Amino acid sequence: MTNHDTVVSSAKAVATPSGSASVKVYPLRDTATMLRRNVKQEMRDKVAIIACIGIPVLFLLLFVYVFGGALKESVKLAGAPSYIDYVLPGLIIMTAAAGLIGISTQTSVDMTVGIIDRFRTMAIFRPSILIARVVASALQTLASMVVVFGIAFAVGFRSNATFMQWLGAAGLLAFITVTLTWLGLAFGLAAKTVASASNGPFPLILLPLVGSGIVPTATMPTGLRYFAEYQPFSPMINTLRGLLLGTSIGWSWLIALAWCAGLGLLGLVWSISVFNRRDRKRGVPGPGFPGAPTQ
């Protein structure tokens, strides 16, 4: 049905007097409307705000104050002057993963209460529903990252990065956030219940721990090391760490961007297909109309 989402001509419609023929579509206006709604919703969902910022900050404090002393002695920290400088990039990436829980849950709530179905019965630019959700969520995640950075500075994080390196780090984080957020959207659209939508992306939060986030992968047993080096978050963490410490990043940036692009594309395609085909694919009517025949 999306191919009708441009200007639809109904000049031949039996019931339409000649002349007043088409339905005008407002892509920008509808996206702005949806974005306002989603941002309002996010600002009022205090629990989600606290979770998105709280999880990485909790890990930050845990690793800096509880484990940091011991870890600092036992590992070589890739040129980082102190343990917090080493561990922060992994926790920033964790913030991006935590953001996925937010969008996945919010999207699933929208699907189950039926407001997305309401939007779909209206003459609006349909992609605005998805685009605005992703943009709003990505903005929230980026704001959370700023807060996590702030707290890290407060507890002793220092960076040698040049302005250009900071700019690179910001660009990298924006790209990571936007692409991963599409994946979070897909989780939310595909989830059958709100609970599964909020639990689905949870393993991603822990993934930076089983990578180069907390300790160098060289210290791990072979099998695990193999996984830790090649999992998607490690190149992202390595790139961010290099940029923040002002050290060499090699080709890790390219691998990181490739992973992001791939995961983002997966999320995009998955989201669109679930969004467009929900009732046909599942064989059950969509949300908002329970009690329907097949249930």
Add this chain to the structure above:
Amino acid sequence: MTVTYGQPGGTAAAVSTAIEVSGLRKSFGDQVVLDGIDLSVPEGSVFALLGPNGAGKTTMVRILATLSAADAGQVRVAGHDIVREPMAVRSVIGVTGQFSATDTYLTAEENLLLMADLWHLTKRQGRQRSAELLKLFDLADAGRKPVFTFSGGMQRRLDLAMTLMGSPRIIFLDEPTAGLDPRGRRTMWDLIRSLVRNQAVTIFLTTQYLEEADQLADLVAVLDDGEIVAQGTAAELKGRVPGGHALLTFTSASAFDAAARQFGDRASRNDEDLTLQVATDDSARSVQDVLSRIDVDSVRHVTLHTPDLDDVFLALTGQSRKAQS
């Protein structure tokens, strides 16, 4: 919203049909949910699709509202083909589902203004209409409160108000009173009636409540197992079920037996309750005739029952189920 129809000089004959369905079919896997539906809803009328849970009512609404694709058949809503011109359909319809499709983080007013923006009204139009609707739906005092603080009835009213925000000309209400208490149901009925009275809208509603269809609808179609088993005005449907009855409860077994002998085949007896059900029509004379044949002092109480849609429904769907098994 600028689409008008039924005007002379249009490209085709004046249209007085808001919704036209022919040969509509839909299956989910092996399960046939709609099995060749034909119906026609005149503009400006209230049409009730009556059926039990699982009859296919919601599937029907979802297809008409462009949410779900049919497997076969033709549907025109306001003259627009739902497959070829879904956007034109969406620009004239409003849909309220069984559960409140509101944003609970927003206030009632913000929900309405969100709808105003999506209908592309001006700021002024939006504020004006939202104030009107809040007042009409008795939500003016709660307008600035977040929706998650609302009772179920308030949420349903807000949901309907959101549907009306863009002044849709055809409104789909999928079980609009499901889950409401009797008072909430009355309020909703009054609102629906006032809609039809004050504005030239067409309403397509689904319900499992026969009383609701009887109260609101000009035309009723009974849907059972994916098929329309009867269609007509409430009065016409009632006419398809043989007359009413008088229910007589007696004070003693002997009086009960005597009366039962008196009526013979015309009555069905319930020996446990000492109750006789005697067929009558809706005339006073037939009731008088029944009472004149018995000793009225031996009757504990009398109930008169005129046929309602319940009887129609049971008669029709019962038959249809028997025929299939």
